[in-house]
Structure formats: C-alpha cells, structure tokens
Amino acid sequence: MIAFQVRKSLEGPNGLLNLDLNIQIEAGDLVTLYGASGAGKTSALRILAGLMKANSGRIVVDGSIWLDTSNKIDMKPQERQVGFVFQDYALFPHLTALQNLEFASTDSTNKSQIAELVEIMELEKIQNRKPATLSGGQRQRLALARSIVQRPKILLLDEPLAALDITMRLKIQTYLKKVHERYNLTTILVSHDIGEIHKLSNRVYVLEEGKVVKQGTPTEVFFNQKLSGKFKFKGNVLKIEKEDVVYVVTVLIHNEMVKVIAQESEIKNLNVGDVVLVASKAFNPIIQKIK
Numbered sequence: 406m407i408a409f410q411v412r413k414s415l416e417g418p419n420g421l422l423n424l425d426l427n428i429q430i431e432a433g434d435l436v437t438l439y440g441a442s443g444a445g446k447t448s449a450l451r452i453l454a455g456l457m458k459a460n461s462g463r464i465v466v467d468g469s470i471w472l473d474t475s476n477k478i479d480m481k482p483q484e485r486q487v488g489f490v491f492q493d494y495a496l497f498p499h500l501t502a503l504q505n506l507e508f509a510s511t512d513s514t515n516k517s518q519i520a521e522l523v524e525i526m527e528l529e530k531i532q533n534r535k536p537a538t539l540s541g542g543q544r545q546r547l548a549l550a551r552s553i554v555q556r557p558k559i560l561l562l563d564e565p566l567a568a569l570d571i572t573m574r575l576k577i578q579t580y581l582k583k584v585h586e587r588y589n590l591t592t593i594l595v596s597h598d599i600g601e602i603h604k605l606s607n608r609v610y611v612l613e614e615g616k617v618v619k620q621g622t623p624t625e626v627f628f629n630q631k632l633s634g635k636f637k638f639k640g641n642v643l644k645i646e647k648e649d650v651v652y653v654v655t656v657l658i659h660n661e662m663v664k665v666i667a668q669e670s671e672i673k674n675l676n677v678g679d680v681v682l683v684a685s686k687a688f689n690p691i692i693q694k695i696k
C-alpha cells in the first residue's frame with residue numbers, strides 16, 4: 406500500500422498553486438490522475454519518485470518510509486523502487502534501443518522478458534538504433550519497455566501513450582494491463598484519455614488546482630457528466646467501429662470527418678445517420694445523441 410500525503414507550493418498557471426494531496430493506493434491497484442493541464446499531476450509523480458522535493462509530507466510504501474519531512478527522512482530517488490515514463494522519455498543517448506533495455510534490466514533472467522517486450526512494442530527493427538534516430542512514438546514505446554524491465558514496485562506513467570496512433574495505443578494498453586497484473590505492480594497513470602482510463606484503471610483521482618476534487622471508479626467519475634466545454638459541434642454519424650474494448654465513432658462535421666472514442670454505454674442507442682453533439686470534456690471529445 407502507498408500512503409501519499411504531501412504539500413508543495415508550485416507556480417501555477419494563475420499564480421501560486423498549493424499542491425495538497427492525501428491519497429491511499431492499495432498494492433496492485435492501477436490508478437489514474439486526471440485533470441486539466443497545470444493541475445499538478447506530473448508534480449505528484451515527481452514527488453513520489455523523489456525527483457521533486459515536497460514542502461512537507463509523508464510517503465510510506467509497503468511499510469517503508471520514503472519521505473517523512475517531520476523526521477527529516479527523504480529516501481534518494483535511486484533507492485525508491487520506481488519505474489517511470491515521463492513525457493521526456495529520459496533514454497540513454499549513447500546506447501542503442503536494445504542496450505537501453507539491457508542496461509535497465511535487474512538480472513540476467515530478464516533476457517526473455519526483454520525479447521518479449523521488443524516484440525510486443527514492435528521494436529525489432531529499431532533495436533540497434535540510438536534514441537536520437539527514433540521517432541517520438543518509437544522513443545515512447547522504448548521508454549515504456551525500459552520502465553517495465555526495471556521490475557519496479559511502483560510504475561509511474563505520465564501520458565505514456567499520448568504520441569501513439571490508436572492501433573498501437575490500444576495494443577500497448579492491453580499489454581500494459583497484462584504486465585501490471587503479471588508482475589503485481591502498483592501503477593499510477595496520468596491520462597486524459599477516458600477510454601484508456603476505463604480500460605486500465607480501477608480508480609480515478611480528479612485533480613483541480615492541486616487538490617483531489619473527485620474520486621471513484623472510472624464509471625463513478627465519468628458517468629453522467631454534464632456536457633460542457635470549449636467546443637460543441639453538431640454532426641452526423643458515419644460509422645461505428647469496435648476497437649478492442651472501446652468504440653470509434655466517425656462523425657461528419659461540416660466537411661470534416663472526426664473520430665471520437667466512445668464507451669459501449671455511449672453507443673448503445675447510436676446508429677449510423679444519427680445527429681449527434683460532439684463536445685469537449687477536459688481534453689476529450691465526447692459524443693451525445695440529439696435525434
């Protein structure tokens with residue numbers, strides 16, 4: 406179990422931002438931090454990994470104290486068993502993709518796991534290349550593979566799949582879920598993708614201005630949300646396709662085709678030809694039938 410109670414003053418988008426979190430995460434959970442840009446999600450992960458100092462707080466992981474500011478305990482980042490994938494990947498530039506994985510692996514028995522990850526993340530063709538020569542998506546997949554090879558206690562994923570196309574994203578989500586279960590990881594994901602959150606996580610914390618304003622299962626948090634947002638367009642449904650556990654609805658808005666990820670509950674009464682409202686909720690387009 407992770408007991409995470411921290412305070413940190415940050416420079417928020419609108420002045421001082423007081424990050425103030427008190428979260429308990431059960432071992433084996435896969436939880437998501439969700440919220441607008443600048444809400445403090447990345448900072449929370451960085452404090453947990455020991456890469457950012459909290460002003461005050463206490464972090465206890467499986468009974469071991471990682472941080473206790475009142476007793477001046479602050480475990481070094483390298484001693485915290487954390488695997489992380491941040492937006493900047495942090496790969497070793499002088500090592501090839503394969504060497505990056507080998508370097509991160511904890512023991513020699515990991516050879517078959519490396520081979521498995523290379524195959525699943527589709528890194529075969531680029532395994533002998535260095536990070537600078539890879540595309541953003543390839544670097545992201547490599548960074549994700551590397552974090553898993555480290556066999557961490559806690560896996561921290563800061564929008565790890567954001568740069569990938571939908572097919573690769575769905576494939577890696579499935580694999581991530583499998584890896585999370587197989588290695589009994591506790592995973593904290595930052596994601597704006599509601600489909601991804603539904604698929605992967607069992608609990609969601611919604612952050613606003615550094616504080617948790619809502620928490621629950623993905624269904625509790627995202628169901629029955631009132632439509633609000635920066636854009637709202639009417640369109641016609643052209644196609645509804647099943648992609649793994651979510652649906653992709655193609656909507657014609659004026660002369661543009663827009664693809665919207667939807668849950669089974671959202672497409673239940675939806676048919677090709679229906680007029681729908683496509684609106685933004687946080688960063689995600691969502692869809693609602695009008696007639």
Ligand SMILES: Nc1ncnc2c1ncn2[C@@H]1O[C@H](COP(=O)(O)OP(=O)(O)OP(=O)(O)O)[C@@H](O)[C@H]1O
Pocket residue numbers: 414415416417418422440441442443444445446447448449457
């Ligand atoms: N070391 C720091 N000191 C002070 N303020 C910081 C520091 N690092 C980040 N911030 C600020 O804290 C705020 C929260 O940043 P953070 O990256 O945690 O947000 P986020 O919710 O992850 O956003 P995004 O979704 O855009 O990644 C931002 O306004 C950022 O500029």
